[in-house]
Structure formats: C-alpha cells, structure tokens
Amino acid sequence: MRILGIESSCDETAAAVIEDGRRILSNVIASQAGEHMQYGGVVPELASRRHCENILPVVRQALADADMTVSELDGIAVTYAPGLIGALLVGVSFAKGLAMMTGKPLIPVHHTEGHAAANYLAHPDLEPPYLGIIVSGGHTRIAEVTDYTTFRTVGRTRDDAAGECFDKCARAMGFPYPGGLHVDKAAQRGDASRFHLPKTKISGNPYDFSFSGLKTYIVNFLHNAAQRGETVNTDDLAAALQAEIAATVTEKTIAAAKALGYRRIALSGGVSANSGVRAALQRACDNNGFTLCMPPLALCGDNAAMIGAQGYYNYLAGITADESLNAQASKELRSGD
Ligand code: KG4
Ligand code: ZN
Numbered sequence: 001m002r003i004l005g006i007e008s009s010c011d012e013t014a015a016a017v018i019e020d021g022r023r024i025l026s027n028v029i030a031s032q033a034g035e036h037m038q039y040g041g042v043v044p045e046l047a048s049r050r051h052c053e054n055i056l057p058v059v060r061q062a063l064a065d066a067d068m069t070v071s072e073l074d075g076i077a078v079t080y081a082p083g084l085i086g087a088l089l090v091g092v093s094f095a096k097g098l099a100m101m102t103g104k105p106l107i108p109v110h111h112t113e114g115h116a117a118a119n120y121l122a123h124p125d126l127e128p129p130y131l132g133i134i135v136s137g138g139h140t141r142i143a144e145v146t147d148y149t150t151f152r153t154v155g156r157t158r159d160d161a162a163g164e165c166f167d168k169c170a171r172a173m174g175f176p177y178p179g180g181l182h183v184d185k186a187a188q189r190g191d192a193s194r195f196h197l198p199k200t201k202i203s204g205n206p207y208d209f210s211f212s213g214l215k216t217y218i219v220n221f222l223h224n225a226a227q228r229g230e231t232v233n234t235d236d237l238a239a240a241l242q243a244e245i246a247a248t249v250t251e252k253t254i255a256a257a258k259a260l261g262y263r264r265i266a267l268s269g270g271v272s273a274n275s276g277v278r279a280a281l282q283r284a285c286d287n288n289g290f291t292l293c294m295p296p297l298a299l300c301g302d303n304a305a306m307i308g309a310q311g312y313y314n315y316l317a318g319i320t321a322d323e324s325l326n327a328q329a330s331k332e333l334r335s336g337d
Pocket of ligand 2: 111115136137269301302
C-alpha cells in the first residue's frame with residue numbers, strides 16, 4: 001500500500017509517500033523556521049498562511065519524487081491533532097479535499113503517534129510491544145506501545161515539554177529559535193560540571209516529568225547575572241542543561257522499562273536528535289542489555305514520512321475518517337483502555 005502523508009501541525013509543511021508503512025518513496029519538507037526566527041518563536045497566523053501557500057507544491061513534489069500520480073495512491077494520511085489549530089486546519093482541509101476528489105481513504109494521524117512511527121522507517125525489525133519515549137517541543141511522554149495503534153501512557157510532563165525547556169533556555173542564552181540544536185552544539189563545547197543545576201523532585205507517578213522548574217532556574221540565573229553585569233559561560237551552562245535533561249529522560253525511561261518488563265525501547269520526537277539524550281539513553285540501554293531504536297536525525301523533527309508510516313497502521317486497524325474530520329489543538333493518545 002502506498003500512503004500519502006501530510007503534516008502541517010507547526011512550522012513545517014510536509015508531504016511524503018510511504019510504502020507499507022516502512023519504505024520512504026519520497027519525503028518533502030518546507031520549513032518556515034527561518035522566517036519565525038526573527039520573532040523568537042512560531043507565529044501561528046504566519047504559519048497558517050505559509051502552509052496555505054506551500055501545501056500544494058509540497059504535495060506535488062512528494063508525488064513527483066515518488067514517480068506517482070494521485071490516482072495510484074491507496075490512502076491519504078494527515079496529522080489532525082495536536083498542534084496549532086490554524087496550521088492543522090490547512091493540512092486537514094487539503095487532505096479532505098483530496099480524499100473527496102479521488103475517493104481514496106482519509107486516515108487521521110495523531111502527531112505524537114506519528115513521531116513514534118518514525119522508527120518503523122529506520123528499523124525494519126521494530127514491532128510492538130515496546131516502550132516508547134517521545135520527546136518533542138510539545139510533548140514528553142513514556143508510553144507502552146502495545147500494538148501499532150495503542151499507546152498506554154506511563155508518564156508525561158506535568159508542565160513544559162523537554163523541547164520547550166531547551167528552546168526557552170536557549171532564548172535566554174541568546175541563541176536563535178529553535179534553540180534546541182544550538183544548545184546541543186554549545187553543550188559539545190562546554191563542561192557540564194561547572195554548573196550545579198537543581199534536581200526536580202515530583203511526588204506521585206515516578207515516571208512523570210516536570211521541566212518548568214529547570215527552565216525558570218536557568219532563565220532567572222541568566223537574568224540575575226545580566227543585572228549584575230556578569231558574563232555567563234553559555235557553553236558550560238548549555239552542557240549542564242543538556243546533561244540534566246538527558247539524565248532525567250534516561251533515568252525515568254529505564255526505570256519504567258524495568259518496572260514494566262520491556263527490553264526494547266524506542267526514542268522519538270524532535271528532542272531525540274539531541275546528542276546528549278541519544279548518548280545517555282544508548283549507554284543506559286547497553287548497560288541493562290536493552291535494545292534501543294532511534295530515528296536517524298532527518299526523521300527526528302516534524303516530517304510527513306512518519307505520518308504516512310503511522311497512517312498505514314491506522315488504516316490496517318480500520319482507523320479512517322470521513323468529511324467530518326476536524327483539526328484538534330489538543331488530543332490524548334489512543335490508549336485502548
Ligand atoms: O518534534 P518537533 O520537531 O516538534 C514538535 O512536535 O514539538 O520538536 C521540536 C523540538 C524543538 O523544541 C527543538 O528545539 C527540539 O525539538 N530539538 C532539539 C534538537 N533538535 C531539535 N532539542 C535539543 N537538541 C537538539 N539537537
Ligand atoms: Zn513534532
């Protein structure tokens with residue numbers, strides 16, 4: 001089956017053609033990050049307008065790269081939630097129109113479930129059940145992936161996502177948006193041991209996350225230093241921040257895997273591109289005899305290949321939509337409970 005994936009939940013307009021959920025026939029991304037950079041973050045209204053302009057050329061390019069026509073597709077998968085509502089609506093409306101015009105199945109995909117599916121494109125042997133850890137700009141979640149379409153949440157962030165913490169701290173350090181990558185680069189030059197960041201303690205579910213305290217500490221620290229006219233070594237601070245986030249993600253994921261009896265872990269989401277997170281989790285998995293799957297860097301951030309992959313499995317599970325499909329700014333994962 002060849003599925004067209006469409007993604008427009010944030011600032012990337014993307015389309016891809018995926019065969020049988022595993023093989024990338026094409027993967028086109030038009031990123032607006034450069035344009036939003038001057039505002040220090042994504043401007044929702046601007047993002048919607050750019051999606052409107054980009055969606056048709058991006059889909060055309062994806063079909064051309066796959067050497068296919070619309071009529072040869074077996075389905076149209078689209079991110080319908082969660083994300084910026086005006087941005088999501090562009091992809092959803094476009095996909096609905098295309099599905100109506102062609103009579104092809106319309107397949108709704110949850111963006112976070114899509115991130116998890118990025119690993120199917122890079123790891124042919126990966127099959128549920130496994131423990132997923134999805135870390136992005138909007139989500140931080142440990143979930144049992146019991147089958148291709150069932151995600152049982154084990155722990156999640158109670159406030160900021162890890163990517164948001166990276167981005168807000170990056171901004172305070174003077175790095176451009178999106179700052180996660182810049183923190184990563186700075187961290188590789190820095191010495192994490194020069195800063196002692198406060199450890200976040202939370203009560204209740206031990207697999208939940210909280211990153212807002214860390215973010216606030218760093219933003220206040222930089223603000224106070226600026227007021228006193230002191231310069232801060234941002235390489236060292238970035239290294240300490242990255243080490244802290246990597247350690248938290250790793251400790252909780254490994255603890256959850258042990259408690260729930262999983263030996264296979266799959267990391268995904270924009271922050272899965274972070275060198276510190278990748279290295280720390282890989283080390284811990286090696287030490288415990290666990291298998292770790294991570295997407296290649298090109299599939300960590302937002303893309304439509306992952307939407308086409310998850311779309312295939314949704315279709316097999318009978319998850320399709322009609323013209324009443326609407327975009328949703330927030331939406332829980334499909335839990336099967
Ligand atoms: O998955 P994604 O592209 O969008 C959401 O679904 O949120 O994730 C974007 C997030 C941003 O916060 C970005 O700064 C972060 O992923 N990110 C990174 C790195 N590359 C992207 N964070 C840390 N280190 C990186 N190398
Ligand atoms: Zn994403």
